Amino acid sequence: MTKQDYLIKNRQTLELIAKQLKESSLRSGFHLRDIKSACIDLLEHFESLLLSPLDQSENVVSELSDLLEKLHGAANQIEKLYPKKWTEAATDQLMAKFLDYLPSLQEELSLDIQAAMDRDPASTDPLEIAMSYPSIRALSHHRLAHMLFKEKLPLVPRFINTLSHQKTGIDIHPGAEIGSSCFIDHGTGVVIGETAVIGDHCTLYQGVTLGAKSFPKNPDGTIIKGQVRHPTLESHITVYAGATILGAITIGHHSIIGGNVWLTQSLPAYSRIQQSRYQQNFFTNGDGI
Amino acid sequence: MTKQDYLIKNRQTLELIAKQLKESSLRSGFHLRDIKSACIDLLEHFESLLLSPLDQSENVVSELSDLLEKLHGAANQIEKLYPKKWTEAATDQLMAKFLDYLPSLQEELSLDIQAAMDRDPASTDPLEIAMSYPSIRALSHHRLAHMLFKEKLPLVPRFINTLSHQKTGIDIHPGAEIGSSCFIDHGTGVVIGETAVIGDHCTLYQGVTLGAKSFPKNPDGTIIKGQVRHPTLESHITVYAGATILGAITIGHHSIIGGNVWLTQSLPAYSRIQQSRYQQNFFTNGDGI
Amino acid sequence: MTKQDYLIKNRQTLELIAKQLKESSLRSGFHLRDIKSACIDLLEHFESLLLSPLDQSENVVSELSDLLEKLHGAANQIEKLYPKKWTEAATDQLMAKFLDYLPSLQEELSLDIQAAMDRDPASTDPLEIAMSYPSIRALSHHRLAHMLFKEKLPLVPRFINTLSHQKTGIDIHPGAEIGSSCFIDHGTGVVIGETAVIGDHCTLYQGVTLGAKSFPKNPDGTIIKGQVRHPTLESHITVYAGATILGAITIGHHSIIGGNVWLTQSLPAYSRIQQSRYQQNFFTNGDGI
Numbered sequence: 001m002t003k004q005d006y007l008i009k010n011r012q013t014l015e016l017i018a019k020q021l022k023e024s025s026l027r028s029g030f031h032l033r034d035i036k037s038a039c040i041d042l043l044e045h046f047e048s049l050l051l052s053p054l055d056q057s058e059n060v061v062s063e064l065s066d067l068l069e070k071l072h073g074a075a076n077q078i079e080k081l082y083p084k085k086w087t088e089a090a091t092d093q094l095m096a097k098f099l100d101y102l103p104s105l106q107e108e109l110s111l112d113i114q115a116a117m118d119r120d121p122a123s124t125d126p127l128e129i130a131m132s133y134p135s136i137r138a139l140s141h142h143r144l145a146h147m148l149f150k151e152k153l154p155l156v157p158r159f160i161n162t163l164s165h166q167k168t169g170i171d172i173h174p175g176a177e178i179g180s181s182c183f184i185d186h187g188t189g190v191v192i193g194e195t196a197v198i199g200d201h202c203t204l205y206q207g208v209t210l211g212a213k214s215f216p217k218n219p220d221g222t223i224i225k226g227q228v229r230h231p232t233l234e235s236h237i238t239v240y241a242g243a244t245i246l247g248a249i250t251i252g253h254h255s256i257i258g259g260n261v262w263l264t265q266s267l268p269a270y271s272r273i274q275q276s277r278y279q280q281n282f283f284t285n286g287d288g289i
Numbered sequence: 290m291t292k293q294d295y296l297i298k299n300r301q302t303l304e305l306i307a308k309q310l311k312e313s314s315l316r317s318g319f320h321l322r323d324i325k326s327a328c329i330d331l332l333e334h335f336e337s338l339l340l341s342p343l344d345q346s347e348n349v350v351s352e353l354s355d356l357l358e359k360l361h362g363a364a365n366q367i368e369k370l371y372p373k374k375w376t377e378a379a380t381d382q383l384m385a386k387f388l389d390y391l392p393s394l395q396e397e398l399s400l401d402i403q404a405a406m407d408r409d410p411a412s413t414d415p416l417e418i419a420m421s422y423p424s425i426r427a428l429s430h431h432r433l434a435h436m437l438f439k440e441k442l443p444l445v446p447r448f449i450n451t452l453s454h455q456k457t458g459i460d461i462h463p464g465a466e467i468g469s470s471c472f473i474d475h476g477t478g479v480v481i482g483e484t485a486v487i488g489d490h491c492t493l494y495q496g497v498t499l500g501a502k503s504f505p506k507n508p509d510g511t512i513i514k515g516q517v518r519h520p521t522l523e524s525h526i527t528v529y530a531g532a533t534i535l536g537a538i539t540i541g542h543h544s545i546i547g548g549n550v551w552l553t554q555s556l557p558a559y560s561r562i563q564q565s566r567y568q569q570n571f572f573t574n575g576d577g578i
Numbered sequence: 579m580t581k582q583d584y585l586i587k588n589r590q591t592l593e594l595i596a597k598q599l600k601e602s603s604l605r606s607g608f609h610l611r612d613i614k615s616a617c618i619d620l621l622e623h624f625e626s627l628l629l630s631p632l633d634q635s636e637n638v639v640s641e642l643s644d645l646l647e648k649l650h651g652a653a654n655q656i657e658k659l660y661p662k663k664w665t666e667a668a669t670d671q672l673m674a675k676f677l678d679y680l681p682s683l684q685e686e687l688s689l690d691i692q693a694a695m696d697r698d699p700a701s702t703d704p705l706e707i708a709m710s711y712p713s714i715r716a717l718s719h720h721r722l723a724h725m726l727f728k729e730k731l732p733l734v735p736r737f738i739n740t741l742s743h744q745k746t747g748i749d750i751h752p753g754a755e756i757g758s759s760c761f762i763d764h765g766t767g768v769v770i771g772e773t774a775v776i777g778d779h780c781t782l783y784q785g786v787t788l789g790a791k792s793f794p795k796n797p798d799g800t801i802i803k804g805q806v807r808h809p810t811l812e813s814h815i816t817v818y819a820g821a822t823i824l825g826a827i828t829i830g831h832h833s834i835i836g837g838n839v840w841l842t843q844s845l846p847a848y849s850r851i852q853q854s855r856y857q858q859n860f861f862t863n864g865d866g867i
Contacts, residue, residue, distance in 0.1 A: 032420055121793055121803045122751055122772045128733060131610055132740040155417060162421040169458055169747055169767070171475045171495070173411055186749045188767040189458070189477040189785065191495050191530070194411045206749070206769050207478065207496060207785060207820070209530045209548070215410055225410045241769070241787040241822045242496070242838070244530045244548035259787070259822035259840045260531070260853075262548045262564040273567045275549075275840040278851045321709055444706060451710040458747055460764050460784070462700055478747070478766040480784050480819070483700040496767065496785060498819045498837070504699055514699045531785070533819045533837035549820070551837045551853040562856045 032155075035077045039159040042070040043141060050109060050140060051130050071098060074156050082154050094151050101147055105140075108180060112139050115183040119203055134187040138170035142178065149174035169206075176210075179235065189242075195228045199235035199253065207242035213264060234269070321370070321444075327363040328448040332430060334359055339398060339429060340419050360387060363445050371443050383440050390436055394429075397469060401428050404472040408492055423476040427459035431467065438463035458495075465499075468524065478531075484517045488524035488542065496531035502553060523558070610659070610733075616652040617737040621719060623648055628687060628718060629708050649676060652734050660732050672729050679725055683718075686758060690717050693761040697781055712765040716748035720756065727752035747784075754788075757813065767820075773806045777813035777831065785820035791842060812847070 045067040075091040113136060116129045123129055130136055141164035149157040157174035165171040169188035172178070176192045179200035184190055189207040192198070196210040212229040232250045233239075240259035245251070249266040257263065258274030267273065334356040364380040402425060405418045412418055419425055430453035438446040446463035454460040458477035461467070465481045468489035473479055478496040481487070485499040501518040520534045523542035531549040534540070538555040546552065547563030556562065623645040653669040691714060694707045701707055708714055719742035727735040735752035743749040747766035750756070754770045757778035762768055767785040770776070774788040790807040809823045812831035820838040823829070827844040835841065836852025845851065 032416060036420060118800070121790070121801050121805070121807065122753070124803075125733075127610060128736055131614060132736055134740075134743070155414075158417055158421055162423075165423070165458075165475075165477070166456060167744060169477050169743075171477060175411070186743075186769045188743070188747050188749060188769070189496055191475045191477070205789070206787065207531065207767055209495065211494070211530060212410070214527075222407070223410050225413075227410070229410065238792075240824070240840075241789060242531055242549065242785065242820055246529070246548070258567070259824070260549050260820065260838050261567045261840075262529075262550075263567065271569070273569055276565045276568050276854045278836070278839045278841065279854050280849070280851055321705060325709060444703075447706055447710055451712075454712070454764075454766070455745060458766050460766060464700070478785055480764045480766070496820065498784065500783070500819060501699070503816075511696070512699050514702075516699070518699065531820055531838065535818070535837070547856070549838050550856045551818075551839075552856065560858070562858055565854045565857050 032081070035074055035081070035155060036159055038070055038074040038077065039156055039163060042067065042074060042156075043160060043163055045070055046140070046144060047137070050106060051136065068095065068098075071095070075153060078154055078156065085152075085154055090151075090153075094148070094153060097151060098147070105143055105147075108143055109136065109140055111181045112136055112183070115181040115201070115203075116185075119183050120185060134168040134170060135182075135184040138164055138168040138172060138184060138187060138190075139178065139182055142172045142174070142176070145172075145174040146176070146178070176230075186241075193230035195248070196230035197232040199233055199237070201236045202233055203238045205239065205241040205259070208239045209244045209246070211244065211246045213247040324363055324366045324370070324444060325448055327359055327366060328445060328452060331356065331359040331363060331445075332449060332452055335429070335433060336426070339395060340425065357384065357387075360384070364442060367443055367445065374441075374443055379440075379442075383437070383442060386440060387436070394432055394436075397432055398425065398429055400470045401425055401472070404470040404490070404492075405474075408472050409474060423457040423459060424471075424473040427453055427457040427461060427473060427476060427479075428467070428471055431461045431463070431465070434461075434463040435465070435467070465519075475530075482519035484537070485519035486521040488522055488526070490525045491522055492527045494528065494530040494548070497528045498533045498535070500533065500535045502536040613652055613655045613659070613733060614737055616648055616655060617734055617741060620645065620648040620652060620734075621738060621741055624718070624722060625715070628684060629714065646673065646676075649673070653731060656732055656734065663730075663732055668729075668731075672726070672731060675729060676725070683721055683725075686721055687714065687718055689759045690714055690761070693759040693779070693781075694763075697761050698763060712746040712748060713760075713762040716742055716746040716750060716762060716765060716768075717756065717760055720750045720752070720754070723750075723752040724754070724756070754808075764819075771808035773826070774808035775810040777811055777815070779814045780811055781816045783817065783819040783837070786817045787822045787824070789822065789824045791825040 045063055049063040049067055072091065072095060075086070075094055078086045079088060079091065113126050113129050116133055116135055117123050117126055141160055145157040145160040145164075148160070161172065161174050170184060170190045172192040173194040175194035176196045176198070178198045179202065181201045182198060183203045185203065186206040190204060191209045191211055193211050210231045210233070215223040215229065216227065217223050228248045230248065231245045234251065234253035236254045237251055237257070239245070239257040242260040243257050243263065244261070245257070245263045247264050249264065251257070251267050252269030252271060254269055255267055255271040261273060261275050263273070334352055338352040338356055361380065361384060364375070364383055367375045368377060368380065402415050402418050405422055405424055406412050406415055430449055434446040434449040434453075437449070450461065450463050459473060459479045461481040462483040464483035465485045465487070467481075467487045468491065470490045471487060472492045474492065475495040479493055480498045480500055482500050499520045499522070504512040504518065505516065506512050517537045519537065521539045523540065525543045526540055526546070528534070528546040529548035532546050532552065533550070534546070534552045536553050538553065540546070540556050541558030541560060543558055544556055544560040550562060550564050552562070623641055627641040627645055650669065650673060653664070653672055656664045657666060657669065691704050691707050694711055694713055695701050695704055719738055723735040723738040723742075726738070739750065739752050748762060748768045750770040751772040753772035754774045754776070756776045757780065759779045760776060761781045763781065764784040768782060769787045769789055771789050788809045788811070793801040793807065794805065795801050806826045808826065810828045812829065814832045815829055815835070817823070817835040818837035821835045821841065822839070823835070823841045825842050827842065829835070829845050830847030830849060832847055833845055833849040839851060839853050841851070
């Protein structure tokens, strides 16, 4: 039986399924596709402008215009989708703030690039860092998403986060506050939660989690949203690969956290901790573990 | 010397290399490219249909037709590549089962979306979850791949797994059995093995492994394939970031496994375990670890 | 206000920002985009040639020609960007060495595919492994990047690494030396540093780090670059998921390292280590951790 035969034979079933799908909770908000697509374009122009070399000033103006157009377009779509949460006036204000923010964003990214140059012995060239380090890509996307998040633009910050996570393996919630001169080396598997705070001059390695413990609940059993529930890292802290740090705790400045530790308590400044020593084993199965 | 010069000068070498490459073990099965390409298209239409909002019912029917066409096309290619393992009758049966499965798949995904809504304090909107959470993307791909795996369709389930792993950082073997209302938060680095079983209402965080220990071997030294070798998680279990759980063990229902533990033994229901306490260190090198 | 209105109203601001951006440290080296783009094409043709089945010998020659053309093109761009570091003669030598290397590269990849076949009980088909396992993708990219790195071609090896990391979640610095019959199962989050050495017949699971500890510094406070600072793994070693192994230490042959350990000391041959035993806990919060 060919595929065409199926479609004819099963026309009634198909229409029933289509009806069910259409009535399901996802069959609304058809602007979402346009918004997601606008976010993909937005990040492309953002990277072209801020992280790629351009040869001539007219290209800078042209990339900048494209970037503004994409941001404006996404905000317009949000107006249509969430008219109660977002207005044309909000879009106007957002565009003005974004223009104001661009020069300091450029400055912040320069400091992030310098941080990678200073702390990674394998780095040889700021251009190489700007164009190839996941740290710079993730931080630049995050600094953009965080600015939009603070302006309370719905959906767009989260889509930027998702796209960035997909490209870098680094998942930073748009709400997280990250200080200057940050370096996230390698980065795969890093998770930084919504209410996490990271001070200046911090270094995180791959697989580090700044996450939440179990959540307080409302009387009806649903979790309470919007509480501070993630760690605060003060300044000049290094966290090695795979450390899991959970809860609304504070890690004091100049601390060093060893790899693969499980940490749910605050630590004073200048702390040095590492996992308890491994066991030397005689295995029951001589072939392995 | 230009590239053209190279090609002329090295014509003989090129042909020798080409001959070697052609004779190598990979120079067969040229339908594979078409199958991989069909899988990429398949997932696109699958996501359009099940995870993106559509504005009108004719779009639902059209996306559904495209999805069926891609699945049918991939199965046809498999017939040509593995005529002993897969027949036209098998394709017919597969298409019928897939149509039957679609409504319950839609229902399962609704429960997965609700699970994310219930358990992630940062979530605000089911649409945002459907369109941006790696958990939903990975679970929807897996539930499709698992259905095809149970029908014994060669290759396609694995290609879906690979594409999904690439997009989400979550690697679920198509053979794994995953219950309803599952939530894989953030997800980067999660690995779920072929014979793993996960009960209803479980939550996994990023970097969790449900893997295998060393493998029993045949007398000739090759490993025995097809044995149960991965963990079973009963229901209502939470596993925090980076926990590595290996072997054909069982974790009892309502257990909570702390982050970064190494676990190779079964645990009773309502267990609570975490890594042994970290060490406070005086380092020999004052600068760090 | 429309986006056009913004651009007119803010023309002066835009030009000022454009001027600042143009003067910033990133506004040089406009060939970089072409090089990155050439690297993307290069990897595509490389995978087509070495990891995908081709049906006819003319396709092999055509793919091979395309691959050589892309490599030559990238090297030409490097000449323009770094005339002091790279010359036309260097490009000529590189192309000759690359042609010499191709047959043994093909042989190395066959051994890597066989290693996956031998060690993964879920594997069923060498073609499936070649076309879908992140291990093969990452190792093939790395073996190419490492060859170019040893020839001291600037930038290109690093871009290949970045693209491969993005696709597989496996981050191998082009400088790392990896022996034959290597298998990196699942792979997400694996990091292998610049001066790491891995012997023959080794297996790494997802999330394994072969990284560096803190770095010795110059009198001026900058870190010393180019020192050996990563682990050496001898042969026949297995490292389970999430183990973090740091520093210029040596792990003896036939050792097995358990998951999630933190290891900064050398180990003799045939070592077996695993994380110290977890704690069974009574939690203060009955709901979880």
